[in-house]
Amino acid sequence: MKKLIFLLPVILFSCNKNNRTVKSDRTDYDKAYNYLKTSEKDSAFKYFNKAKDFFIQEDNPSFAGSCLVNMAILQCENGDYYGSQETALSAIKYLNPQKDTLEIVGNYNNLGITCQNLKEYNKAAQFYNKAAHFSQDPIYQLTLLNNKAISYTYLKKHDSAIQIFNKILAFPTIKKHAKVFSKVYDNLAYTKFSQNPEYNAEPELNEALKIRERIKDDDGLNASFYHLTEYFENKDPKKALHYANKNWQIAKKNNNPDDQLKALQKIITLENSNNTKYFFLRYQSLNDSLQTARSKAKNQFAIIRYDVEKIKAKNAENEIELLKRNIGLGTLSVLLIGGIFLYKKRKKRLEQEKELEVKNTQLKMSKKVHDVVANGIYQVMTKIENQDHFDKEKALDDLEFVYEKSRDISYDKEDSKDEQDFSEKISNSIGSFNNDTVKTYIAGNEKNIWENVNQSKQEEIYQIIRELLVNMKKHSKSNLVSFRFERINNEIAIHYKDNGIGISGAVIYNNGLSNVVSRIEILQGQIIFDTETEKGLKIDISFPVY
Template sequence: MRIFLVLLVIILSSCSKTKTITNQQENVFYDKAFEFLEKNNEDSAYIYFDKAKDLFQQNKDLVQEGKCLINMAIISTNKGDYFSGQTISLEAVKYFNEKDKEQYQTICSNYNNLGIATTNLKDYNSAIKFYDLAIKFANNNINRVSYLNNKAHIYTEQKKYKDAIDIYNIILPQTQHKDYKIFARLLSNLAFIKWMNNPRYNAEPELLNALKINKSINDLWGQNASHSHLADYYAKTDEEKSLFHAKEMYKIATGLNSPDDRIESLQKLIQTDPNNYSKYFSQFLSLNDSLQTTRNNAKNQFALIRFDAEKLKTENIQKENQILLQNIGIASLVVLLIGGTISGSIWIKRRKERLQKENELKIKENELKISKKVHDVVANGIYQVMTKIENQEHFDKDKALDELEFVYEKSRDISYEKVDSNDILEFYKKISNLIGSFKNEKVNTFLAGNGANIWMDLSHSVQDEVYQIMRELLVNMKKHSRANLVAFKFERNNNLIQIQYTDNGIGIPGEIIHGNGLTNTVSRIEKIKGSIIFDNTIEKGLKVYISFPIS
C-alpha cells in the first residue's frame, strides 16, 4: 500500500533563494547550499547549511539560523535518517516566533517535516499533533491540503479509515479543476481507502481515472502511486492485472531512482508471480541490503559533519586557551597584583568547557563506531543467513536458528556498549516506541500511565536499565508466550515507580524465569535496587510486578 505523503520542501518556499544579507555581509555558505540543492546534491547542501548556520549564529540572526536547521532536518528526513530529522526540527522550533505571521510558512514546513519523520518512526499520535500544528500555521490552501493529506495517511496506517475518508471528502473538491496533479493523487488515495474500508466497494473506475490523469500530465510519482493501488486492488480478483501494475510500478520506480518504491513493487511481484519468485526475492534482498547500507552511511555521514563542526569549535577553544595561558604567563606578575583570582576563574571556566566538549566528542565518536558495528555484525549476519536459506535446498532449520541466535546475541552485546545521549527522544516516547514496535497483526500492545511526569528526575543510567528490562520482557513474550494481548501499566507513588506487565499467553515456565532467559532482567532490577515478582499462577497468561525507587 502506498499513500502519497507530501513533504513540502522549505528550501523552495519559505527560505528564499535570494542572497541573504546579515549585518551587511553576504552569507556565501547559505547561497552555496541552495546551489547544491538545485543540482540535487543534498549531501553537499547539508554541509553548507551547517556552515551557514554557524555564521548566522555569530551574527545573532536567529531566524536564518533556524531556517538552516530546518533545511538540514528536511534533508535528513529525505535520506531516511528520521531520528536526526526529528531531532533537528525540534531544535529549530525555538528559533521562530509563532505570533509573527511572516514566519508562518517556515513554521508550518518545519511541523510538517516533524510529522513525516515521526510518522516513519511509527509514533502516530505525536505525528498527528505535528500535522495539526502545520495546518494551524498554513497560510495558503495548497499547503493546508497537503498537510491534511498527510494526516489522513496516519489515520489509514491506524486503520481509522472513516476518519481518513472524512478528510479526503473535504479536501478533494478543493483541488478539482485547480491542481490536477494533487487532485489525481487525492482521488487515488480516497478510492483506495474506501475499498480498504469496504472490500465490496468498486474503486476501479476512480483508480483508473486517477492513473489516466497522472499519465496525461506526465506525473511519474502519481503514476507510481496509482499502479501500487491498482496492483493491490486486483491482487485477489485478477492476478494478471495485478501483475501488470506491479511490473509498471517497478519500471517507474526504477526510472525515478526510488529504492523504497522498488522494494514495495518487488514485494508485490513476489506475491503475484510465483514463476519468478526466486529472481524477485534475490533482487529484493540485494536492494534492501543496499538501501540499508546507504541509509546507514547517510546517518553516519551527517553525524560526522556535525561531529567535525563540534570538533573544530573545540580545537578553536583549545587554541584560545593556549593563547590565554601564554598571556597569563607573560603578565603573571601584573595579574597577581590586580587580582589573580579573576584570571584563574576564567581559566577554570574555559577548561571546564573544553573538557565538557571533549567528552561530548568522545560520546559521538563511540556512537559512530557502534552504528558501523551494528551494520557490519547484525545486518550482514542476517543477510548471510537469509542467503543460505534461499540458496541451499536442504539447509538445516536448527542450524539457521542457531546462527540467528548468534547474531541476536551479538546485537545484545553491541547494545550494552552503546552510550545513549538521551537527546533524541524523551524517555516516555522511547518507551511508547518500544512497546509499539512489538505490535503486529497477531499481537496487540497497550500501555497506560506512560507520561513525562512518570519518569521525572529518573537518572539516565536507571532509564537505560528500565528500557532494557522492558525490552527483555517483550522479547521473551514474543519467543515463548503465544500471547496476542500485551499491556503495560505505569504508576508513580511518591518516590516509587511501579510497572505492571500483563499478557494472555501460556505463561512462562519456571525454568525460563530462573534460567538464562530472564537472568539479565533480575540482575538489572537488583542493580537499580528494585524488586520483581512473576505471577504465573493466574488461569491464563502472565503478570509481572516491578517496582524501584527514584534515586
C-alpha cells in the same frame, strides 16, 4: 499511499530572506544551497550546520531556524528519521510565526513525514494539521490535509479520513489543480476500499490513473499502480500482477528504493513459483544496498556535526588562551604551558572517545546486519532449497520478518521480545538445514534446560548455533550434523559434531567461527575445538546460566 515531501518551498527560503541579511553574511548559507541544487547533500548539510552556528552567534534566529529545517529535511530524505526529528524540533524555537511561516510549514510537514515513516501515525496527523494551520497557500493546505487523512487511513480511522478527502474535493477550484485532485481522488477511493473490500473502487482508481498519465505525474503513477495492485490482489491476481510490474518499473524510474521493495514483494506474492527466484534475488540485493546506504548516511551526518563541534571547541579554547595572555607576562607562562598541556590531553581524549563511539556504532550495525539480514536471508534460502514443494507463502512470511527486522535496524529500534519457546526456536533453526544430503540430529534440547536464561543470552546462543550451521553449510561438506545439549547445575554445555572435512592443522578462524568465539566471550564461557578426530569437526561449548 503517497505523501508530498515539502522540499521545494524550503529550497526557496534563501530567496525569500535576501532582504533580511547582508550578502556577505550569508557565505556558508549560500554555499549550502549551491550544494543542495547539485545534490551534494553531505556538503549542503555541513554548510547549513556552519551557517546555523554563525546566525545564532549573530542573533539572527530566523536564518538559524531555516538552516535547521533544511538539515532536518536532508536527514529525513536519507532515512535518518530519529535524527531528523531531533533537528526539526530544535528549529521550532528559532522560527517566528509572523515572519517565518514558510519555514514553519516545511518543518511541521517534515515532522509529519518522519512520524509516518516510523509508523507513529497519530503524531504524524498532529504535525500535518499544524503545518496546514500555518500555510498561507490554499493548495498547500489541501495537500497537507491530504497527508493528515492518509495518517487516519493507516490508523483505520476511515470515516475521519473520508470526511477530510471529501472536504478537499469540495474546494471550488480543486479540479484545476490536476495533480492534487488526482492524488486526493485516488486516496479517497483506496480508503473506501480499505474500509470495505466489497466496494467497487475500480472506476475511481482508473480515473485518477488517467489524469496522472495525462499530466505525467510519475510519483502519482507509483501510488496508482500500487493501489490497483492491492485492489485486484484477491479479485484478479493476473491483473494485479500486471499493475505490480508497472509499479516496479515506475519506482525504478523515480529511483525510489522503498517503493521498489514494496512492488517486488507484491510481484513475489503474485508471480508463479518458476519466476519467483529472480525477483527474490532482486529484492535481496536492493534491500541490502538500502540498509547499508541508510546506515552510512546516519553515521556521516553524525560525523559532520561532530567535526563542526570540534572546531567550535578549538575556537573557544583559543579565545580563552588569548584572554589569559593579557593578564600578565609572568602568569601567562605558567597558565599557557598548563593550558596547552590540558587542552591537548582533553582534545586527544575526546577524539579517541568519539572515534571509539563511531567504531562501536559501525561494529554494532555491522553485527546486526550480519545476524539479522545476512544469516536470516541465508536461512530462508536454505529452507527454500530443502523444500520438495516450494511454499511461497511461508517463504514470503520469512522474508517479511527479515525485512521488518532490517527496518528496525535502520531506525535503531530495540528488538521486540520473542514469544516463541526458545527450545522450539532452536529445533526449528537446526531442522531448517535438514535435507536429502545433510541430516541434522538434536539431543537434550528440552524446555527446562533454558530456564532462567535471559533473552540477551538466548539471542547470543541462537546466533552461535546459526553461525555453526551456516559455516557447516558453506565449508564442511558434511552429511551428518548433531547437536547435544546438557545442563549441569548452573552451567549449560553444547556439543557440536559433523563428519565433514574438518580443520587441518592449527584452527584458522573464518568470519563465522570468529563470531562464535567472540559471542562465547560475551557469555563468559569457553569453547574447545577438537581437530584431532579422524574425520569431521567437534566443538564443545560451555557457559554459566547466570
